[in-house]
Amino acid sequence: MRSVKERSVDSSEMRKDELKQEINRLRRLLDERQKELDSLAKFTRRIADNAPDMIWAKDMDNRYLFANRAICERLLMCSHPEAAIGKKDIYFAECERAKGQRHTFGEICIDSDEVVKTENRAMRFVEDGLVRGQYLVLDVHKAPLLDESGRMIGTVGCGRDITREREIQKDLEESRASQKLLMETASDFAVFRLQINPVRPRGAKVVFLSPSARDIAGITQPQQVDQWFRVHPDDVKALRYAFVKGFTGFKFNQRFRVWRADQARWRWLHIIATAVDQDDGRFANGIMFDITEQVESNEALAAKGRELESRTDSLSEVNTALKVLLKKRDEDRKILEDKVLYNVKSLIRPYLNKLKTSGINSKQNAYLKILESNLDEIVSPLSRALSFDYLGFTPTEIKVASMVKQGRKAKEIADLMGISTRTVEGYRYAIRERLGIKGKKVNLRTYLLSLQ
Known part of the structure; x- marks a missing residue:
């Protein structure tokens, strides 16, 4: 027999599938309602143009x-x-x-x-x-x-x-005949026309009500307007206000819930109407829709949106923490690189230079060059972002190095600094020595640019 854990996993997967199917169903219903609304807008425009x-x-x-x-x-x-x-x-x-x-x-x-x-x-x-x-x-x-x-x-x-x-x-x-036929055969909406008594607005007379009103709103007594709906208690106040406003402003546009006895549940209706005064009285022309599926779909999507928003906030907090950690890691790495490079420049290379001039034999000198070359390979990536002053450059050497980076020639640098060309060459030699490229076929300007 299957274990309780296996049955629990299967049950969870089934609930996920059911939830996914329900979301897809709600989205399809929403798309269908949107298409119906778009169709109604086009239909209204078509009526006007015809x-x-x-x-x-x-x-x-x-x-x-x-x-x-x-x-x-x-x-x-x-x-x-x-x-x-x-x-x-x-x-x-x-x-x-x-x-x-x-x-x-x-x-x-x-x-x-x-x-x-x-x-x-x-x-x-x-x-x-x-x-x-x-x-x-x-x-x-x-x-x-x-x-x-x-x-x-x-x-x-x-x-x-x-x-x-x-x-x-x-x-x-x-x-009028074609419109009446259209309204009488309508299925997704219901159309009505009422004659309003200004003295007794609630006693409106039904001039026309499309048969689809029974399916759309559950209206079983078409000629008695006051018996059309049983309104949800929470919507009564808003509906009364909309009715008064519509009576004075000649426009009515309201959503509210009505009890459907044949379905034993509350359904959402959306009614849009406009009143006009004519020679034979005041009339209200309107249209009504059942928007229950649309409202429920919107509520379901809104709930899902709130859930996703909550998850997004959590992810944002995690991302922020990760950014702080990464920034701290980069800062620590930079400090370590600078420290290593400085120690190599100040504690190791001077002794290597002394060792070169200590009278070592050719084999020892070969070993020394290998050691120096390998050391350069180690510190070269670290030295690219190091500033001139951190490398131990004097202020004058920094000025000369900056102008070399700019592509200025020795004579031009000498004129700008008020020194001789020979002195500039001396500074260039000192800079190459500090950078560890003395005697190497490396262009000084190219190497300085690589340090940026």
């Missing part, structure tokens, strides 16, 4: 922040929506006139953008004029463009070409 009406948004200086394909093709006469960004209407009017086109659109109308910004409310206008010689009349709706805090950051508008009312109406009906 809409028959002209849709745009401008900043406080009346420069375009957004323009759909319709306004570019029928009014601005630019090649694509991106070409409108950052420009004003007068820019496109002047471009048309420079091409010899008759363009008078907007000249006899009031500045509706300034009116909306002054009134700070949604308004309706009729604007007309010539575009490339053709008369155009637009039924324009404009409103303040507000950020999440309710601060005005520009204007948003849409315009309908009422000179061709019947054609536009037909296109609009087809567009």
